Amino acid sequence: MAVGWARDGAVQEQIDASVADAVDRARNNMPKGESHSHxxxxxxxxxxxxxxxxxxxxxxxxxxxxxxxxxxxxxxxxRRGSKDSQLK
Structure with missing residues (x-):
């Protein structure tokens, strides 16, 4: 994949950061504490x-x-802010 002036590994770092954000968001949305019976x-x-x-x-x-x-x-x-980004 052509990345222009980006350093090696920059695209993978963006992907990893997006995945980490999604995991954090999911963990924060999980319920905590005592469960309800009804x-x-x-x-x-x-x-x-x-x-x-x-x-x-x-x-x-x-x-x-x-x-x-x-x-x-x-x-x-x-994260790139460009319309050609594959990170959605």
Missing amino acids: CLECEGEIPLARRKAVPGVSLCIECQSELETKQGPVAGYN
């Missing part, structure tokens, strides 16, 4: 296996899926 939206029971697997969970699987669908995908960050 969903805050539909008041249905949250299965014990889900409460153990996801600490701090407050929604059942159906309500969580609906919430994530409404939120939509997270847009990437173009």
Whole structure:
């Protein structure tokens, strides 16, 4: 890949930084603390296996899926700021 005046490895560093940002964002969005026994939206029971697997969970699987669908995908960050960048 032609990178113009960029030093060797600069493109890979951009990719690594984008991946690290996405991982940090995902970790920050994870629930923490004590899990709820019932969903805050539909008041249905949250299965014990889900409460153990996801600490701090407050929604059942159906309500969580609906919430994530409404939120939509997270847009990437173009670190180069140019329209020819492959980092989306």
